Amino acid sequence: MSHTPDSAVRTYIAEHRETFLDGLREWLRIPSVSAQPDHAADVLRSADWLAAKLTETGFPVAEVWPTPGAPAVYAEWPSDDPEAPTVLVYGHHDVQPAAREDGWDSDPFEPVVRENRLYARGAADDKGQVLFHTLGVRAHLAATGRMAPAVHLKLLIEGEEESGSPHFRALVQERAGRLAADAVIVSDTGMWAADTPTVCTGMRGLAECEIRFQGPDQDIHSGSFGGAVPNPATAAARLVAALHDEHARVAIPGFYDGVVELTDRERDLFAELPFDERSWLRTARSYAAVGEAGHTTLERIWARPTAEVNGIGGGYQGPGSKTIIPSEALLKLSFRLVAGQDPEHIEKAVRDWAAGQIPPGIRYEIVFSGATRPCLTPLDHPALQSVTRAMSRAFEQPVRYTREGGSGPAADLQEVLGAPVLFLGISIPSDGWHAPNEKVELDLLFKGVETAAYLWGDLAEHWSHAP
């Protein structure tokens, strides 16, 4: 089998560009926010929409798989070559919460194109990157004249990724037979920059908890009682202050147990990337690059575990003042984990540590939500070379390697299915994941389509999946 002529793929994509974008806009209008119970019906609607779209694309099997939470979507398109490898594409159809008043320039659920960028919640994370596989497989077929893909193609698009994938592992375990694959392609990551295409080789894991502190049974007058009873907002703040030591290392005993340290080669690969801290800070919308002592910024975000406050609240936050000792305070913490760390161990370490920090008279409760394991792709895996080549053809330049600081349930797929996990993502750091004005660069979105169109042929040609 020879390479698909690039021009045939590109012509097909150009001809179907507007129809594809119409579909994506339709999907982005569905506010499938899995973390907010009042959007449960929207998450269902999003799953139904995607299943219908996959059927329309040509997948002979497209099903909505219920879970005890939000449903996933599964689809299958067997190859006409029975000997072909089986590939499972992973993505998610739920999105982060978003509201116009958070700082969006337009309604987050009314997609608009400005300067060749499509703005909407989910444009990059992850609906855009899921949907490029539909046009990708059609371009693959059109350019090769095939009736079915060169690989046995499966898609699993979950509905609870933004809520920590609480039912994903169980779903994969339950459906492991139908999900069986030789490799997993995760399309829920990014690349270095628009002009520096990269393949991601690992993601951090995630453990999240909410801690509620209760002081007085109700808000009390800070004049009448201040200085003589414990304040739950102070207790919450002190716990946050105790999270890190003076070297910005996480100060929770046992937190670093098992962490796989970077090799010299990995540190060199990171250091070779054209990293400009000033421009990275602009992307981060931040004013200082600070973090764990002894590590570079790239090491901190890709290969080091962290503890962050995602939310803190207690007492009066409105206009003016209210001289109270608040009754309650709240912390939302998240921990990014790296290879070698185990979410269950982290939960125990956090609980033990917190128990020792709570002052007399403060009651508290810690609730952990769904954890995500870290994962790392072997640098020498042959399928990784296929992804690299396909991307290189689409972008017409060499492809480098990165990691991703974010988290996804890829590690569960690797563990349960026993298949290596590879990453194909075209988002860039300025796309604003989880932030106001999330967008996807249209040029990159179609490079994603093109990469997908090349990938299945390359994999079938170069990789024998037989053990």
Add this chain to the structure above:
Amino acid sequence: MSHTPDSAVRTYIAEHRETFLDGLREWLRIPSVSAQPDHAADVLRSADWLAAKLTETGFPVAEVWPTPGAPAVYAEWPSDDPEAPTVLVYGHHDVQPAAREDGWDSDPFEPVVRENRLYARGAADDKGQVLFHTLGVRAHLAATGRMAPAVHLKLLIEGEEESGSPHFRALVQERAGRLAADAVIVSDTGMWAADTPTVCTGMRGLAECEIRFQGPDQDIHSGSFGGAVPNPATAAARLVAALHDEHARVAIPGFYDGVVELTDRERDLFAELPFDERSWLRTARSYAAVGEAGHTTLERIWARPTAEVNGIGGGYQGPGSKTIIPSEALLKLSFRLVAGQDPEHIEKAVRDWAAGQIPPGIRYEIVFSGATRPCLTPLDHPALQSVTRAMSRAFEQPVRYTREGGSGPAADLQEVLGAPVLFLGISIPSDGWHAPNEKVELDLLFKGVETAAYLWGDLAEHWSHAP
């Protein structure tokens, strides 16, 4: 002049009890929340209501005094004895914010009587305690057969006490001529317990500030950027954690400068009160009595300065989780001050201290709102004996001395008018000032009326105001 026969005062009060309560309920229905701009019209309405009520009571002068913020109410009723001393009663007609969903059993602005207690925002703090002077002066006149009070009576009822009295001092300075008095009676405090009447001899002062922390220009993904840029919620929490040292003393350099320490006699007077820490904790709705090392609970709340967090906020506080580094965080801090402390000095000390605590990459802004000075009544002042005697007759038992942990602009009156400040308050700790289900005990409210009815005669009889 001899004592008014107690039975005449009591009969008059009993006959006018229901009309008085109807008036109070009408006033409490006006949500005069000075801290919330959308209630500005209600604060105006409250002032108009009170001025009309004072005119109806018989005050020949009753005026609404505008300020750049909310208006005060002023009234005057000269004695028919030109040689009588002049007394200025201070209170406030604005109230703390309140909403049903904060934990109220009934609408905070729809007064209801349950078990001989009147529940409403402002019932005790301070509308009930202002209004008892109207029935008090009528009972004084009825029982003595006078056409005018035994003292030259003035009232100044401000409208911004719950917002830190930002324009009060200027108002007093501007109107010092009309406000001139030989003594100030503040009715905005409480007593020890329903069965232990007390006179307060001092109040703490107050300095308040709001600190806004800005990290990234918008919320950013905690996976993509976490561990490598500063988090403003962490910065806010660390500032709170740095407020106190390990002895629960305020750790801001210079904070204790000038503090007047308690004398042995004052510590003894405190220690003689029937203080039961368990029952006090129930009133405080709290689960531990903790505070500055080396001091008792009463010393901590009455005579020691404090730093408290009234509000903290940043990032995602809704249901579920949102893995962000928040763009902003907010702190509302208040400092209770004791005799010898100066709010301007405290503001400078806080600003200097905070400036040294802010990490790189975090921008911040501190705004101080109106400060209140601490004040202390000389224990040997003759007018204090009149208040003590009047209260003793109303309650038919000896009266002890306390202080108040809360704050009021009494110190400004003392300083600007050059008159001693005395306290006549009948509220008790369980009245729930600034809390849900604020109430006033009706029996105590009418003891307040009765005390006011005795006070003017006693003062005229026993105190020569001439220097």
